[in-house]
Amino acid sequence: MESNGSTENHRKVRRMDAAATSVLWASAAFTIGILLCIVGYIVFRGLVSDNRRSYEVIGRGAPSFPLPDGGEGVVIVNRSLRLADLTLEDVRSLLGGETASWGLLSGQDLDVVPVALRDGQGDGTLSFAAATLRKDGAEEVVRAVEAAPGAVGFLRADILPPEAARRVKVIPVRSIAIAVDPAVMELTDGRRLASVDEAVLKDLFTGRIANWKSVGGPDLPVRVFRLEPATVESRGFRGLALDGADWAATAAVQPDARTLLRAVASTPGAVGFVPYAEAAGNAAVKLLPVERREIRPNLTLSFFLEEPKRAGKVGGVSTIIGNTLLMILLTLLMATPIGVGAAVYLTEYARQGPLVRILRFGTETLAGIPSIIFGLFGYIVFVGAFHWGIGLLSGTLTVTMMILPTIVRTAEEAIKAVPASHREGSLALGATRWQTVTRVVLRAASPGILTGVILGIGRAIGETAALIFTMGTDYRSIQGLLSSARVLSVHLYILVKEGISFDKAFATAMILIVVILAVNFTATRLIGRMHFMQTTGGGRHDG
Amino acid sequence: MTDEAKLRIRGLDLHYGEVQALKKVDMDIVPNAVTAFIGPSGCGKTTFLKTLNRMIDLIPGATVTGTVLYDGRDVYGDYDVIELRKRIGMVFQKPNPFPMSIFDNVAYGPRVHGMKGRRSLEETVERSLKRAALWGEVSDRLHKPALGLSGGQQQRLCIARLLAVEPDVLLMDEPSSALDPISTAKIEDLLEELKKLYTIVIVTHNMQQAARISDRTAFFLHGEVVEMRSTEEMFFKPKDKRTEDYISGRFG
Numbered sequence: 001m002e003s004n005g006s007t008e009n010h011r012k013v014r015r016m017d018a019a020a021t022s023v024l025w026a027s028a029a030f031t032i033g034i035l036l037c038i039v040g041y042i043v044f045r046g047l048v049s050d051n052r053r054s055y056e057v058i059g060r061g062a063p064s065f066p067l068p069d070g071g072e073g074v075v076i077v078n079r080s081l082r083l084a085d086l087t088l089e090d091v092r093s094l095l096g097g098e099t100a101s102w103g104l105l106s107g108q109d110l111d112v113v114p115v116a117l118r119d120g121q122g123d124g125t126l127s128f129a130a131a132t133l134r135k136d137g138a139e140e141v142v143r144a145v146e147a148a149p150g151a152v153g154f155l156r157a158d159i160l161p162p163e164a165a166r167r168v169k170v171i172p173v174r175s176i177a178i179a180v181d182p183a184v185m186e187l188t189d190g191r192r193l194a195s196v197d198e199a200v201l202k203d204l205f206t207g208r209i210a211n212w213k214s215v216g217g218p219d220l221p222v223r224v225f226r227l228e229p230a231t232v233e234s235r236g237f238r239g240l241a242l243d244g245a246d247w248a249a250t251a252a253v254q255p256d257a258r259t260l261l262r263a264v265a266s267t268p269g270a271v272g273f274v275p276y277a278e279a280a281g282n283a284a285v286k287l288l289p290v291e292r293r294e295i296r297p298n299l300t301l302s303f304f305l306e307e308p309k310r311a312g313k314v315g316g317v318s319t320i321i322g323n324t325l326l327m328i329l330l331t332l333l334m335a336t337p338i339g340v341g342a343a344v345y346l347t348e349y350a351r352q353g354p355l356v357r358i359l360r361f362g363t364e365t366l367a368g369i370p371s372i373i374f375g376l377f378g379y380i381v382f383v384g385a386f387h388w389g390i391g392l393l394s395g396t397l398t399v400t401m402m403i404l405p406t407i408v409r410t411a412e413e414a415i416k417a418v419p420a421s422h423r424e425g426s427l428a429l430g431a432t433r434w435q436t437v438t439r440v441v442l443r444a445a446s447p448g449i450l451t452g453v454i455l456g457i458g459r460a461i462g463e464t465a466a467l468i469f470t471m472g473t474d475y476r477s478i479q480g481l482l483s484s485a486r487v488l489s490v491h492l493y494i495l496v497k498e499g500i501s502f503d504k505a506f507a508t509a510m511i512l513i514v515v516i517l518a519v520n521f522t523a524t525r526l527i528g529r530m531h532f533m534q535t536t537g538g539g540r541h542d543g
Numbered sequence: 544m545t546d547e548a549k550l551r552i553r554g555l556d557l558h559y560g561e562v563q564a565l566k567k568v569d570m571d572i573v574p575n576a577v578t579a580f581i582g583p584s585g586c587g588k589t590t591f592l593k594t595l596n597r598m599i600d601l602i603p604g605a606t607v608t609g610t611v612l613y614d615g616r617d618v619y620g621d622y623d624v625i626e627l628r629k630r631i632g633m634v635f636q637k638p639n640p641f642p643m644s645i646f647d648n649v650a651y652g653p654r655v656h657g658m659k660g661r662r663s664l665e666e667t668v669e670r671s672l673k674r675a676a677l678w679g680e681v682s683d684r685l686h687k688p689a690l691g692l693s694g695g696q697q698q699r700l701c702i703a704r705l706l707a708v709e710p711d712v713l714l715m716d717e718p719s720s721a722l723d724p725i726s727t728a729k730i731e732d733l734l735e736e737l738k739k740l741y742t743i744v745i746v747t748h749n750m751q752q753a754a755r756i757s758d759r760t761a762f763f764l765h766g767e768v769v770e771m772r773s774t775e776e777m778f779f780k781p782k783d784k785r786t787e788d789y790i791s792g793r794f795g
Contacts, residue, residue, distance in 0.1 A: 421639035425701070428598060429652040429708055430629030439655065444642045533688045534642035 039513065046510025049298035049503040054195040054289035057087035057174045057276045059240055064157040065173040072157035076142065076168040080149045082106045084294075085172040088276050094152050102150055103314040109306070110150035115141050142168055176237055177276040179264045179285040184217050184271070193217035195289035201241050204271055207248025212269060224251040225260050225272030233257075237273050261285055299507040308475045312491060313500050317508060319477040323392075323485040324461065324515070326478055327471065330396045331403065331460050336453055338400075339407030340442070343449075346408070347415045348437055360412075367405035371459075374402040375466030383470055391482040395471020399463055403456035410455060414448025415441060444534065447527045454523045461516055464489040488512050549574040549712060549742045550595060555609035557590060557599070557766075564590050566766045568609070572712075577734055577743045579753035579774065582763030583789070588746045591763065592714050595744065596631035597624050613712075629656060632710035636717040638697035640689035640704070645681050648689045648700055652708035667707050674740075675703035676733050695726025699733065706737075713737065715745040719752070731756050750790060754778050762786045 064072035065088060075091050077083060083106050086094070093099045095114045102110045138159040145153040146167045153168070164170070178201065185193050193216050196204070203209045205224055212220045226247060227234045238244065254260035257278040264270040265284035279287060306316035350356045378398030388394045418441050426436040442449070472484025473494060486494075488508055495505040548571035557565035565587050572578050580588040593599040594607055597618060611618040618627055629652075640648050649668040650658075658664060668685070672678040677699045681692070689700055698718055705713060715734075719727040734743060734756050747753050753760050754774060761771035762783075770783045781787045 419639070421635060421637060422641055424598065424601070424633075424635060425639040425641065425704075426651070426655075427601065428596070428628055428633040428635075429655065429705065430625045430627075430632075431652075431655040432625060435655045439651070440641050533644060533690075535688060535690060 042506060042509050042513065045503075045506035046299050046513075047297065049294070049296045049506075051294050051503070052291050053294055054291040055087065055174065056177055056287045056289050057089060058176050058178070058290050058292075059085055059172055059174040063170045063172045065175040073173075074155050074157045074160050075171045075173050076145050076153045076155065076160075076164065077171050078145055078149050078151045079167075079169055080108075081110070081152075081169065082108060083169070083171050084296075085174055088173055088175045089280075091152075091154065091173055095154055103310055107314050109309040109315050113144075113148040113151040115144045115148075115151050115153035116155075138164075175276050176233055176273050177279045178288040178290060179261055179272050179274055179279050179282075180288045181220075181223075181264060181268055181270040182284075182286045183268055184212055184220060185286045185288065186218065188218040191216060193288075195291045197291045198241070198293075201290055202243065202245065205242055205248060205251070205273075206245050207250060220269035223267050223270045224248045225254055225263050225267075225270060226251045227254060227257065227260060227273070229253075233273065233275055241273075298503050299510050303504075303507050304511070308491075311498065311500055312475065312495055312504060317475075317488065317491060317511060320475055320486050320488055320491050320508075321511065321515075323475075323478055324487040324489075327392065327396055327399065327485070327487055328457055328460055330392070331399045332453065332457065334396065334400045335403050335407055335456060339404050339452070339456075340411050340449060342404075342408050343411035343415055344437055344442070347412050348433070348441065363405040363408050367409055370465075371402055371463055372465040374398055375469050377401070378466060378470040389482055389484075390470060390472040391484050392471060392478055393481045395467050395485070395487075398466050398470040399460045402463065402466055403459050406459065407449075407452045407456050410452025411445070411449045414445035414452070417448060418444045447530045447534075450523060450527055450530070454520065457519050458516060461512065461519070462489055463487075464493050468493070488515070547574060548572060549614065550744075551610075551612040551615075552595075553610045553612070555591075555594065555607065555611065557587075557594060557608075558606050559602070560604045564605075564766050565594070568766075568768050570761060570768060570771060572742065572744060573759065574742045575738055575740075576758040577738050577745060577756050579757035579760045580744070580746045580763055581748075581750055581753050581760060581789070584748075586763040587766040588761075588763040589716050590766075592633075592716055592744060592746050595712070595714055596628050596633055598628070598633060600624070629708050630710055631712040631714060632705040632708065633714040634698070634701050634705060634716065634718045637721050638694055638701050640692070640697050640700050642688070642690060644686045645689045645692070645700060646685040649704050649707050652704060656708060671703040671707040672700075674706050674737070675699045676729065676736070677703055693726070695722050695729060698722060698726070698730060702730075702733065702737075710741065712742045712744065715743065717746050717748060720748060727752070750778075762789060764789070 064074045075086060081102060086105070090099070090105060094105075094112055095116055097112075097114060099105070099112055102108045102112060138155050138161055141153045141155055142161055142164045145151040160170075193212065196215055200209065200215050204215075204222055205226070207222075207224065209215060209222055212218055212222060224247070229238075238247070252263065254263055254272070257274040260272050260274055261279060261282055261284065264272045265282075271288070279285060303316035304321065305318050307319050308317055309315040346356055346359060375398060378394055378401070382388050382394035382397050383390055386394075422440050422444055423436055426440045427433070431439070467487060467490050471487065471490070473486045473490055474484035475486040475491065478485045488511060492505055492508045492512065495501055495508060550570075550572040552568055552570045552572075555565055555568040556563065568591060580592065582588050590599065590605075593602075595611060595613075595618070599605050599607060607619060613622070613627070613631065616622055641651060643651070646668055649671050650664045653664060653667050658667065669678060669682075672681065677696060680696060681700075689697065692700060698721075702713075702718075719730045722730065731752065734745070737743060738758075745753075745757065757774045759771065760774045760777040762769045762777070762781075762785075764785055770777065770781060770786045772782075777786065778790060781790060
């Protein structure tokens with residue numbers, strides 16, 4: 001009986017054991033899973049910009065765009081510009097001198113240099129008022145566009161030199177608009193059709209969607225109008241928007257854009273495509289924006305290398321990275337000697353009485369205080385009382401105060417962990433206390449001290465709250481000790497808070513992660529090297 | 544004999560707070576010989592050893608009265624403690640090499656006493672390791688971590704580290720108690736060689752070791768020196784009943 005009971009008990013214990021193991025495993029897997037998800041998401045968003053944007057003007061799948069006289073035009077830009085395409089509107093204002101910077105179009109801080117031909121090479125719809133007009137033919141336009149970084153040129157397609165594509169970028173121009181009966185985009189039942197997806201557009205024109213209701217519009221039948229199949233728009237639109245699929249059987253063919261617009265304006269639920277130039281300014285129809293999913297590389301090398309411009313909407317973060325590294329460097333230069341010195345005093349010199357206990361409790365408490373409180377202190381004391389203003393000095397000192405407790409605590413633990421026998425050995429050789437501390441104790445404690453310093457760096461890099469009011473938000477390179485300077489975390493905060501750009505915010509977050517990874521990696525290597533002498537160095541040699 | 548004593552201790556009392564650990568110790572330690580301290584645990588022999596180079600100063604609450612004369616000068620008088628410990632070095636029970644390379648361990652002492660220059664340091668390190676009978680085993684890996692050595696090698700490294708500061712007296716606190724018999728034998732052989740150059744004081748738990756290596760032996764009990772004589776006399780003709788009891792194993 002008794003042996004039975006004990007077997008039963010054994011089984012029970014083993015079951016408990018297995019259950020405990022799986023609970024522990026689940027907690028570990030949960031934690032690691034969540035962390036991986038977060039980091040993975042930030043890395044993904046940092047590397048890839050994936051946005052839905054809606055456009056009133058859509059492309060027609062060809063680099064050239066139609067001119068009202070029946071010819072074709074092309075837009076060429078300098079190779080340094082990062083552009084996928086432009087709308088006819090953009091081209092108009094670029095060449096017309098209304099857009100002065102590429103900032104909002106390509107995200108680059110470059111001045112627009114318009115280049116175009118004179119006499120009859122342009123057309124009535126484009127205004128070339130500010131364009132540098134060229135007499136001497138296409139070759140000269142191409143050369144001018146090739147030479148200036150922000151240059152944009154316009155040529156008739158038939159005179160574009162054949163080898164030009166290697167020297168300049170031919171930018172596709174979106175030139176088609178979707179005109180709808182204004183009733184389609186009116187507010188009905190609290191809903192309003194604001195835009196449609198590219199896929200929906202295809203379904204509309206192939207006749208698979210019969211009623212606007214099914215795409216979020218009013219209860220109106222879809223009536224499709226299209227241009228003659230022979231027109232360039234018609235061919236291009238079918239290729240791009242319909243993927244070559246056939247038109248809806250019910251689609252009414254119109255001879256030209258003007259007729260089509262009239263038909264759309266007078267037919268409830270009508271939809272049709274026309275050259276944007278024809279539809280723009282026509283109050284009888286509405287233009288239906290088309291949504292497009294744009295997937296682009298987000299964090300590129302240029303983001304590291306370029307200076308931020310226009311509140312961070314344009315350009316990169318090079319100066320901010322510089323500011324951050326400088327802030328970290330100065331902080332470490334101040335915090336490490338003071339922190340380690342304090343730890344040495346508390347552990348090696350001070351009498352271990354109630355005073356030291358109180359000090360230790362104090363540092364422990366300070367290490368857990370929210371950083372905004374240090375920020376407040378820095379603002380009152382450094383910025384205000386000392387009249388240093390918001391700038392590098394105030395910010396660095398604030399962060400130094402903030403990470404000191406961490407460095408002191410870890411350094412203390414590391415120093416306490418050095419065996420007393422090392423100290424005895426050194427003192428017994430006639431070394432002074434100072435020599436013993438600097439040459440043996442600190443050396444043996446250095447991996448632990450470095451761990452504290454890394455924790456401090458981690459806190460400093462991620463610090464935002466304490467820095468906004470003490471170090472400022474100027475994203476230019478630091479000019480001096482008192483100049484305001486923006487660091488990565490503050491930049492990230494401002495990008496999100498001001499709604500400047502989520503893509504840039506994620507790219508900045510990615511850089512922060514990379515910087516912290518780099519610091520940790522270097523430190524691990526350093527610690528490894530320091531540890532080497534504290535290990536057996538591989539393989540004992542007994543003798 | 545007493546005239547040529549290296550260390551002359553008179554009326555030494557030591558208190559740890561209220562507790563008296565050493566009572567009126569008088570002793571002469573002669574040069575170029577091995578003096579062994581034996582006695583049961585807690586009898587004060589290690590404490591006494593530590594008073595000789597003032598390592599006892601590191602223990603909070605320990606107060607020493609009486610005199611320790613080293614070459615005629617009072618150790619607890621105006622003697623500079625740094626100079627004292629350089630002259631009277633110590634080897635501990637457990638090998639305590641620093642977490643550095645073998646070379647840096649041996650060069651540590653000379654360096655803290657201001658020796659500079661690669662050549663002179665190298666010469667010192669080599670000479671010290673040779674005197675500690677370790678050179679042959681480590682000469683090809685001087686820049687490897689000292690903690691990679693075996694326990695016995697580590698202890699000889701600690702002896703070499705001590706010899707590098709050119710001391711006069713070597714204090715050894717059970718230097719082989721943490722070692723295996725082969726390593727112990729090596730240390731004992733080494734002491735035989737070293738006593739030609741240095742004055743050696745060794746604390747040991749192992750009476751056979753005391754008998755093998757020492758020239759004079761002191762028996763400690765309850766903080767007092769019961770008896771001190773030449774080792775031969777001590778082991779064969781102890782005068783005091785308590786010494787005889789201890790030597791014959793009656794103390795347990």
